[in-house]
Amino acid sequence: MSQRRALVGIFVILAALFAVSTAEAEAEEKEYVLTLDHTNFSDTVAKHNFIVVEFYAPWCGHCKRLAPEYEKAASILSSHDPPITLAKVDASDEVNKELSTKYRVQGFPSIKILRDGGNKVQDYKGPREADGIVTYLKKQAGPASTEIKSREDAASLIDEKKIFVAGVFPKFSGVEFEKFITLAEKLRADYDFAHTLDAKHLPRGEPVDKPTLRLLKPFDELFADYQDFDVDAMEKFINEASTPKVTVFDKNPDNYPYIDKFFRSKFAKVLLFVNFSSELDAFKSKYDDIAALYKGKDIGFLLGDVQSSGGVFQYFKVNEDQAPLVLGQTNDGEKYLKPNVEPDHIATWVKDFKDGKLKPFLSSEPIPENNSERVKVVVTDSLEEMVFNSGKNVLLEFYAPWCGHCKQLAPILDEVAISLENDPNVMIAKLDATANDIPKGKFEVKGFPTLYFKSASGNLLQYEGNRTKEDIIDFIQKNRDKTIQSGSATSEEPSSREEL
Ligand SMILES: *[C@@H]1O[C@H](CO)[C@@H](O)[C@H](O)[C@H]1NC(C)=O
Ligand SMILES: *[C@@H]1O[C@H](CO)[C@@H](O)[C@H](O)[C@H]1NC(C)=O
Ligand SMILES: *[C@@H]1O[C@H](CO)[C@@H](O)[C@H](O)[C@H]1NC(C)=O
Ligand SMILES: *[C@@H]1O[C@H](CO)[C@@H](O)[C@H](O)[C@H]1NC(C)=O
Numbered sequence: 001m002s003q004r005r006a007l008v009g010i011f012v013i014l015a016a017l018f019a020v021s022t023a024e025a026e027a028e029e030k031e032y033v034l035t036l037d038h039t040n041f042s043d044t045v046a047k048h049n050f051i052v053v054e055f056y057a058p059w060c061g062h063c064k065r066l067a068p069e070y071e072k073a074a075s076i077l078s079s080h081d082p083p084i085t086l087a088k089v090d091a092s093d094e095v096n097k098e099l100s101t102k103y104r105v106q107g108f109p110s111i112k113i114l115r116d117g118g119n120k121v122q123d124y125k126g127p128r129e130a131d132g133i134v135t136y137l138k139k140q141a142g143p144a145s146t147e148i149k150s151r152e153d154a155a156s157l158i159d160e161k162k163i164f165v166a167g168v169f170p171k172f173s174g175v176e177f178e179k180f181i182t183l184a185e186k187l188r189a190d191y192d193f194a195h196t197l198d199a200k201h202l203p204r205g206e207p208v209d210k211p212t213l214r215l216l217k218p219f220d221e222l223f224a225d226y227q228d229f230d231v232d233a234m235e236k237f238i239n240e241a242s243t244p245k246v247t248v249f250d251k252n253p254d255n256y257p258y259i260d261k262f263f264r265s266k267f268a269k270v271l272l273f274v275n276f277s278s279e280l281d282a283f284k285s286k287y288d289d290i291a292a293l294y295k296g297k298d299i300g301f302l303l304g305d306v307q308s309s310g311g312v313f314q315y316f317k318v319n320e321d322q323a324p325l326v327l328g329q330t331n332d333g334e335k336y337l338k339p340n341v342e343p344d345h346i347a348t349w350v351k352d353f354k355d356g357k358l359k360p361f362l363s364s365e366p367i368p369e370n371n372s373e374r375v376k377v378v379v380t381d382s383l384e385e386m387v388f389n390s391g392k393n394v395l396l397e398f399y400a401p402w403c404g405h406c407k408q409l410a411p412i413l414d415e416v417a418i419s420l421e422n423d424p425n426v427m428i429a430k431l432d433a434t435a436n437d438i439p440k441g442k443f444e445v446k447g448f449p450t451l452y453f454k455s456a457s458g459n460l461l462q463y464e465g466n467r468t469k470e471d472i473i474d475f476i477q478k479n480r481d482k483t484i485q486s487g488s489a490t491s492e493e494p495s496s497r498e499e500l
Helices: 003-029 041-046 061-077 094-102 130-141 151-157 175-187 231-241 253-264 280-293 310-316 343-354 380-388 404-419 469-479
Strands: 034-036 050-056 085-090 110-115 120-123 145-148 164-168 192-196 212-216 223-226 247-249 268-274 299-305 325-329 335-338 393-399 426-432 450-454 460-463
Touching: 034 041, 041 050, 050 061, 050 130, 061 085, 061 130, 085 094, 145 151, 145 175, 151 192, 164 175, 175 192, 175 231, 212 231, 223 231, 247 253, 253 299, 268 280, 268 310, 268 343, 280 299, 280 343, 325 343, 335 343, 380 393, 380 426, 393 404, 393 469, 404 426, 404 469, 450 469, 460 469
Parallel strands: 034 085, 050 085, 145 192, 164 192, 247 299, 268 299, 393 426
Antiparallel strands: 050 110, 110 120, 164 212, 212 223, 268 325, 325 335, 393 450, 450 460
């Protein structure tokens, strides 16, 4: 082979490779996810009976992880019959602000399913990987309720571990059936629906001779029937019937939806934590009986395993030593606690809680015996003595151990304390707000760090100035003993604060 021919050969091969790679690049560049903004959002949505929109922010990590999966799902769903369209809007862009407000975008990514040209909006509650997205959206794009014609249909549709709502009708028409379909369309993101002409296809319950809503559930009485076909009444029924008498909190993922629902509910809450390996028998049936007494009385019950409740304990600022423990929480967030509780004492405690006879409980770290650091440690139990009744001018930092801005502030506060060391009337202090409850009404702590100044005469101001030694000392000197600046506690948010 001559040199020249060999070169031509390589050229051809390279050209071919090049061609392939450009083709591939083009294929990759074709985006199936539509990019929308304020100029073309409404027109695009109006053209679709069903469209999915992701509101994202370019800096959001979850959005970046979702992007390739979302794109893959979009490419698969583009060949669905009819095609399902996926779109995205950069909700962090000022120009799209009106859209984010309209669609109540509160976090990123926020995915909405828009139906009927945008007239109906539903939250996307499905998985975040391509196959899961495809399956979920195919189902959401289909009819809200599926017909069950046989026991086999029922077996393939009904997940025994989940809530399932079936409508039993003598015929698939008439006002009851229509109301049922309306309900299914309204709640389709949260529950699975089906309709059937014969209750005997369903795994549980007796035959019925009039339109009946039958809710199948994996707990308590296992199914519940309802026959008032008013949409709101049915929704209320489903919501109540799908809430276990006692929500179980352990590591079993099947319980997660109920736990989620429990914590989201607006009811007062009672939570009992025991060690499931050693104490469950002693508590369970008594606790179930108590919960049964309060059924329908706007109070939710949870039974949690001490061994899997680390996060909850942190949230309520309690610890394992206090178990078995029963906690109460009212709608306004007040906390009640009985540590080391015995099975026979719970009923009385719950009654007192329900009757408002208990005193709210504030968690506190122990008062430190040795408070010799320059920045003094204040805990809930020493707040009165050290801050309000000390007769001193106190600068108090509310912090969280994990908060970066607090770590940056620590050496500055230390310097402030050094500078004012010889002034017996000034104290620089800090309170770990993740381990201590802050009494209601005095301080408003919405982010970390939050700084308050209490003058010797009792005036309370929030410090919102720059976090430099000079500015802080300035502020203390200006406001100590007496203060004139009544309007200083403005609601302006410093941008360098970490939100709770
Ligand atoms: C909407 O407008 C933006 C900005 O002009 C553009 O990038 C995008 O491709 C448009 N989307 C559609 C579907 O027309
Ligand atoms: C729960 O009980 C088991 C069995 O007695 C014990 O091994 C375990 O340490 C206990 N767990 C806690 C968190 O108390
Ligand atoms: C307090 O703690 C410091 C440092 O941890 C130590 O040096 C000091 O001796 C302690 N003082 C008392 C009274 O325990
Ligand atoms: C804080 O510092 C910034 C920049 O150094 C300055 O522009 C601003 O006026 C300061 N704010 C206050 C309240 O002193």
